[in-house]
Amino acid sequence: MKSAIIASTSTIHGxxxxxYLTNTLKDHFNRVDEIVFIPYARPxxxxxxxxxxxxxxxxxxxxxxxxxxxxxxxxxxxxxxxKGIFTGGGNTFVLVNQLYKNKLIEPLKEVIExxxxxxxxxxxxxxCGLTMNTTNDMPxxxxxxxxxxxxxxxxxxxxxxxxxxxxxHMGETRETRIxxxxxxxxxxxxxxxxGSWIEVKGKTxxxxxxxxxxxxxxxxxxxxxxxxxxxxxxx
Amino acid sequence: MKSAIIASTSTIHGxxxxxYLTNTLKDHFNRVDEIVFIPYARPxxxxxxxxxxxxxxxxxxxxxxxxxxxxxxxxxxxxxxxKGIFTGGGNTFVLVNQLYKNKLIEPLKEVIExxxxxxxxxxxxxxCGLTMNTTNDMPxxxxxxxxxxxxxxxxxxxxxxxxxxxxxHMGETRETRIxxxxxxxxxxxxxxxxGSWIEVKGKTxxxxxxxxxxxxxxxxxxxxxxxxxxxxxxx
Numbered sequence: 001m002k003s004a005i006i007a008s009t010s011t012i013h014g015x016x017x018x019x020y021l022t023n024t025l026k027d028h029f030n031r032v033d034e035i036v037f038i039p040y041a042r043p044x045x046x047x048x049x050x051x052x053x054x055x056x057x058x059x060x061x062x063x064x065x066x067x068x069x070x071x072x073x074x075x076x077x078x079x080x081x082x083k084g085i086f087t088g089g090g091n092t093f094v095l096v097n098q099l100y101k102n103k104l105i106e107p108l109k110e111v112i113e114x115x116x117x118x119x120x121x122x123x124x125x126x127x128c129g130l131t132m133n134t135t136n137d138m139p140x141x142x143x144x145x146x147x148x149x150x151x152x153x154x155x156x157x158x159x160x161x162x163x164x165x166x167x168x169h170m171g172e173t174r175e176t177r178i179x180x181x182x183x184x185x186x187x188x189x190x191x192x193x194x195g196s197w198i199e200v201k202g203k204t205x206x207x208x209x210x211x212x213x214x215x216x217x218x219x220x221x222x223x224x225x226x227x228x229x230x231x232x233x234x235x
Numbered sequence: 236m237k238s239a240i241i242a243s244t245s246t247i248h249g250x251x252x253x254x255y256l257t258n259t260l261k262d263h264f265n266r267v268d269e270i271v272f273i274p275y276a277r278p279x280x281x282x283x284x285x286x287x288x289x290x291x292x293x294x295x296x297x298x299x300x301x302x303x304x305x306x307x308x309x310x311x312x313x314x315x316x317x318k319g320i321f322t323g324g325g326n327t328f329v330l331v332n333q334l335y336k337n338k339l340i341e342p343l344k345e346v347i348e349x350x351x352x353x354x355x356x357x358x359x360x361x362x363c364g365l366t367m368n369t370t371n372d373m374p375x376x377x378x379x380x381x382x383x384x385x386x387x388x389x390x391x392x393x394x395x396x397x398x399x400x401x402x403x404h405m406g407e408t409r410e411t412r413i414x415x416x417x418x419x420x421x422x423x424x425x426x427x428x429x430g431s432w433i434e435v436k437g438k439t440x441x442x443x444x445x446x447x448x449x450x451x452x453x454x455x456x457x458x459x460x461x462x463x464x465x466x467x468x469x470x
Contacts, residue, residue: 013403044411045418091415093374133375138412139328140368141419146377159406168248170429171394176279177373180326183280184376194405
């Protein structure tokens with residue numbers, strides 16, 4: 001049974017790495033003692049080893065061992081054998097580029113669909129949407145495609161940020177950007193605020209965390225949904 | 236002689252469209268009575284016609300006629316015959332995609348290099364850099380390449396935004412994003428604050444406007460430069 005946690009962020013303000021998700025992850029990975037970590041998104045450009053250490057430290061508190069996928073000679077095979085998978089945040093372009101380069105898009109999709117428990121945060125969540133066209137990241141590398149895993153039948157905007165009232169900055173607000181997306185694409189987008197996540201279990205998908213989320217659908221005005229909303233309607 | 240104005244934004248807070256550039260543009264386009272406008276970046280997804288009207292209205296005050304490049308049957312030819320060219324802001328991915336689709340990258344580079352006075356704002360400035368890898372825009376379409384015109388021998392980050400002290404948002408700051416860019420690319424980046432522009436005349440390039448700009452070079456700490464700085468050192 002498909003089982004994924006798709007989180008807006010790894011870290012909420014004033015709290016440690018993955019700390020706000022502790023209880024959720026205990027439950028999510030309860031039958032797993034070893035997690036394969038995908039460090040490809042390289043936040044601040046840190047190395048795969050450095051990033052894997054950060055993830056290891058967080059999962060040590062839950063008594064789980066973490067191994068970076070870059071430590072395997074055959075990463076596709078490692079993915080197929082993984083008991084659990086975590087893809088960390090960073091730059092979505094760098095992440096997607098590396099997944100394509102290592103021919104991991106299909107294997108990753110396959111194992112998640114087949115029930116390997118998955119955790120994604122930020123960029124690692126973005127790739128669970130149909131495409132990465134709604135990432136906030138800077139396009140610092142050119143991936144072969146923007147198509148991603150489609151674990152959920154819509155697009156994700158992590159770190160969703162409300163417009164700042166009275167701002168004098170003339171750059172586009174997040175809402176404007178997603179509305180522009182809908183001039184060229186038709187799939188729905190969920191704006192996940194920091195602290196929110198999507199819980200996928202089999203065919204069900206629910207919004208979790210304490211906050212509401214913002215929904216953008218083609219040709220309609222954006223609107224809010226409450227936490228614990230069933231996302232089945234989002235297609 | 237090459238002659239380009241590469242501006243961070245079309246509009247500064249509390250002022251009309253292109254208003255802060257009025258005197259600069261009078262001088263820049265002084266021998267030009269007709270400007271070809273490239274509306275491809277489609278801010279907020281507006282149509283090419285709608286966008287051209289906005290540009291027309293602004294240039295009417297300077298007694299210049301504006302024609303949208305989409306109004307020509309042969310846009311490459313229109314570009315070669317243009318007396319002046321203005322590319323407006325919006326979404327850089329959409330702009331670059333359309334320029335490639337219409338085979339206009341080479342002709343546009345050529346006419347600017349050969350001396351057709353050029354104005355770019357925001358996305359229209361981004362394309363004057365070596366690549367569009369330092370845009371702030373959302374990747375709502377997938378262009379065939381991120382390579383751009385290279386009118387200047389570095390990359391541009393328009394609407395440069397300083398980190399907000401005390402922000403609780405966990406998304407990357409602009410500075411972090413550009414530092415990540417330099418983990419994968421080596422060319423310098425200029426962070427142009429709203430109200431700043433680069434004035435290119437022949438082989439000279441100067442920072443103009445009232446504000447300082449921020450310079451990011453490979454393997455060095457970012458630093459500020461004063462307005463009116465000669466940018467010749469940036470390669």
